[in-house]
Amino acid sequence: MTDMAWRRGCVDNIDLSANTEANELADLASDSVIVFDLTGNIRYWNPASETLYGWPAIGAVGRSIGDMSANTAVHITQWQSLMQEGAWEGHVDRRTLWGGRITASVRQTVRCSADGRPRDVVEYGRCAGKEPPLSSALDIDVHRLATASWEFDISGVRPLIEQIADLFSRGAMAELAQQPDWTDELLEGARIVDVNERAAHLVGAHVGRAGMIGQSASAFWPRVGRDVLAELIVAVATDHSRGIPRMRKLACDGVLRDPVVTAWRSEEGGRPDIVFVAVNGATDDDRSFWYLRASEERYRKLIHHLPTALLQVDASRMAPVFEKLKNTGVSDLNAYLDQHPELVEFMKNVVRITEANQRAVALFGGTAPADFITPVAFLFEASPQTPRRIMLARFEGKRNYTEIMKVRTFDGRLLDVQLSVTFPAPPERLDVTLFSLEDITERLRTERQLRQVETDFTHAARVSMLGEFATSIAHEINQPLSAIVTNGETSLRWLSRDNPNRAKVEQLTTRIVSSARHASDIVQRIRGMAAKHEPARVSLDLNDVIEEALLFVRHDIEAKSIHLSVRLASNLPVILADRVQLQQVIVNLLVNSIQAIAQGCRPVRKIDLATRVDGEGAVVFSIHDSGPGIPDENLDNIFDSFFTTKETGMGIGLAVCQSIILAHGGSIGASNCSDGGAQFRFSLPVPPKAD
Amino acid sequence: MDLFEAPVIAIVEDDEAMREALSDLFQVLGLPCHTFERAETFLAAHESGVFDCLITDVRLPGISGLDLLQRLKTMGSTMPVIVVTSHTDPNIRSRAIAIGAHAYLTKPLASDALLQHLKSAVRYDFSPGDGYGGNADD
Missing domain, CATH: 3.30.450.20 (PAS domain)
Structure with a gap:
């Protein structure tokens, strides 16, 4: 579409066409449509002409139709006939861009202006002959054969061109070698007057056609083939016969097959420094090697940085x-x-x-x-x-x-x-x-540190919790110790008798050992709670953990005359969890309930504790107390760190509970029961059974 | 009380190990004793004159040791009651004494001290290390 608009622009400029619509029709015609003035200067050149003769519009417009003729003598005869009769029909031999010739069947008509005087000539043409030389080219998608056309103004580097041409003609290669950068200098000074959309598409990248006009040739001409362009410019700029195209092949590489660069100088008088350049070559897709190379370079740069x-x-x-x-x-x-x-x-x-x-x-x-x-x-x-x-x-x-x-x-x-x-x-x-x-060294280190802080924090919360149970713990240990002391003294009494009762002493000693073991177990559990350890997942039964946790609070519960009911589901599936951390959660929840009941003054003082398996197979722990319940406004933030309604305490207990349960892949929630009191429950996933 | 007959002692203690330990202690002394796990079961077995002395823990499931003492006093029982507990709380101690406990001992018990208080409670002499008790010289 844009190509078309550009060609139309050419026609508009010369103010010869009847209207824009007609141009568009000519643009779309499958036959070659050429308009030239009475001196033979080409004014319009449609896309079909580009295909037929190879010359792009940008290079054909402004040239003489006579120069296109392969046989000048025949052309002169035919021209005279046209001028006399106002129309001519027949075969013409034309030069093609790719250096060959083509016989075209044309019909030329002289158009007259309103006053009846001849104005210009319109020519319709198509390939003639049984063996059209372009048959293969015609089969190729026009778009893929499309020419990238350039128009350069070389006036700024004319002296350099003359100098180089002189060196070339004298074969003074040594002197030339002293100017290794002449091609760069030349292309830097050659200004782009115009390019077609095809050229802009190939090398213009993001700036587009408008952005290329006025820039130097070196800004856009691909690095590969710079020497070729510079040498061509020197050749055509210093050629005495204008309009004679010079062609050079480019290295065949990548997508553009057999690329050929053609350059010629404008034949119009007064424009001696205008050079046209056309690049042809079939492509396998709608990109060119250059385009790919440019894109590849950008890609490389992108990757590199x-x-x-x-x-x-x-x-x-x-x-x-x-x-x-x-x-x-x-x-x-x-x-x-x-x-x-x-x-x-x-x-x-x-x-x-x-x-x-x-x-x-x-x-x-x-x-x-x-x-x-x-x-x-x-x-x-x-x-x-x-x-x-x-x-x-x-x-x-x-x-x-x-x-x-x-x-x-x-x-x-x-x-x-x-x-x-x-x-x-x-x-x-x-x-x-x-x-x-x-x-991710730093990230892993940070994660490790974070885990450490979390572990430390959980541990600190646990130790502070243990402090609150010092009395309860002392009581638990004192119980077996008392039994040991009494049994020991009783044994001594048996032994000090005249006839020591050996069987009795044996029995008592067995009991002493048993009580001592019991005391040791308790110490072990407390040590476990107090110890700083890395969380470790082991297979365990939640019911066992509850029994162990109760050790820490049983005394407190009884001292506060609270009735504890424990309903543990039998055959709970085994969960993977850290024993001590789960104990910590359960003790924390028990303490909450105990404190809630102690704060309130309801006649019923009870804690219901239960385990079960929910519908999704997860193990659920729930604790329900007869305390005053949780105020509705606090339900949402009760698990937040440092949230507390108590005068003492840091308010980290429930936050730690939540962090432990979440770390185990479970969930924890709080609610108020319809019959009063708060209920906390957490659930833990059951790992899939290993084969 | 018959001075020549050994007194019968009741023990209310929920901890099994301690209960057995006390029972064994009285066995070596030749003193007959009955043990109870809860205050309720003791009350059911209690009839005036059956037991000569009660040794009870404070912390018990259900009725606590002090409540039991209170009930006995309310019932008009004159049976001496020795309170044995892990509690070192002075409030509990003074409350126990106020209700009328014969003695208030903390665990672990020193058996000599226990026997001392028991002796004064039942006014019966049982020399430690002796045979099956029954020393009538007191």
Whole structure:
């Protein structure tokens, strides 16, 4: 569409067309439509003409139609006939952009102005002959064959051009060699007067056609082929016969097949420094090699400066190995690698890193990306099991693989990194694998610190809670100690008798041992509660934990004349939890209930404690007290840290409960019961049974 | 009370180990005793004159030791009651004495002290280390 608008612009400028609509029709015509004035100067050149003759509109408009003729004598005869009769029909031989000639069947008509005087000539044409030389070209999608057209103003570098041309003509290569930068200088000075949309699409990138006009040729002309352009400009700018095109082939590379650059000087008088350049070449898609190259360069730059360490890895040597394994019936690579660990070693040495970006260099404390251009083996020195897992993922056809591993940097540091491997998809036969490495050493350290703080905090809360139960605990231990003392004294009495009763002493001693063990158990549990330990998940029965927790508060409950009812579901599924932390939660909830009842003055003083399995298979603990309940306005923030309605205490008890239960993958909630009092309940997931 | 007949002692103690320990202690002294886990069961067995002395814990499930003492006094019982407890709380102690406890002892018990108080309570001499009690010389 934009191409069309641009061509239309040319026609408008010369003010010859009847109206815009007619131009549009001519733009869409499948036949070549050319308008030229009575001196033969081409004024309009439609897209079909571009296709037929190869010349782009930007280069054809302004030239003489006579110059297009392959046979000047025939052209002169035919022109005279046209001027005399006002119309002419027949075959003409025309020169094509690609250096050949074409026989076209044309019909030319002289248009007259309102006063009856001849104004211009309109020519309709199409390819003639049984073996149209362009048959193959015509088959090609016009768009793909489309020409990238440029118009340069070289007036600014005319002296340089003359100088270089002189050196060329004298063959003074030594002097030329003293000016190695002449091509850059020339292209810098050559200004873009106009380009078509195709050229803008190919190399204009984000600035577009408007942004290219007025800029230097060097700003947009791709690096590859700069010498070719500069030499062509020198050639046509100093050529005495204007309009004679010069052609050069460009190196065939990538998408643009057989690219040809054609340059010629404007034939219009007064524009000696205008040079037209057209680039032709079939493309396999709608991009050109240059476009790709530019995009690739941008991509490279982007990758290079990306704030993630990236390694490009060539794993192509592994593809046939995997294919062979699959063909020989190996489906379980894991088992195969158990038998053939050497394959992992093989992989570590044939898979090579081909590129590394700046961030990767910095991460490894290297000096340049070249440090990385080696087999991948060094990456895995600190994580020897990783290569195997990457191989398994690749073998199973996964698109990517991620794990946290350790790497040893060039300067000897040990880092925790998140490795992400992106495998190529089957159609991308290049087999370029990407490794991205994210340094998470700091993050892991922070997480460890956070966990430590959390553990410390939980521990502090526990120790402070134990302090509140000093009396209760003392009582619990005093009980077996009392029995021991009395039994011991009784034994002594038996022994001091005239006829010591050995059987009785044995019985008493057994009881002493039993009571001492009991006391020791209690001490053990208290020590467990007081000790600072890393949380550890073990299989346990929640009911057992409750029994242990009650040890700490039983005395308090009885001292406050509270009736405790415990209904524990039998055969509770085993949960995975930290014993001490769960005890802490249960004791905390019990203490809450005890304090609530003690604060209130209701006649009923009771705590109902129960366990059950809920509908989703989770183990549920609930505690219901006969206290005053929780004020509605506090229900939402009761688990917040430092929330408390008590005058003493930090208010961290319930917050710690919540953090412990959440860490166990469970949930905790508080509510008021319809019959009064508060109810707390928590549920813990039951791990799936191991096979 | 018959001075030549050993007194019968009742023990109310919820802790099994302690209950057995006290029972064994009185066995070596040759003193017959009956043990109860709760105050309620003791009250059911209690008839005036059956027991010569009661040794009770304070902290008990159901009726507490002090409530039991209170009830006995209310019932007009003159049976001496020795309160034995882990509580060192002076308030509990003075309350026990105020109600009329013969003695207030804290655990762990020193058996000599217990026997001392028992002796004064039942006015019966049982020399430690002797045979099956029954020393009529007091």
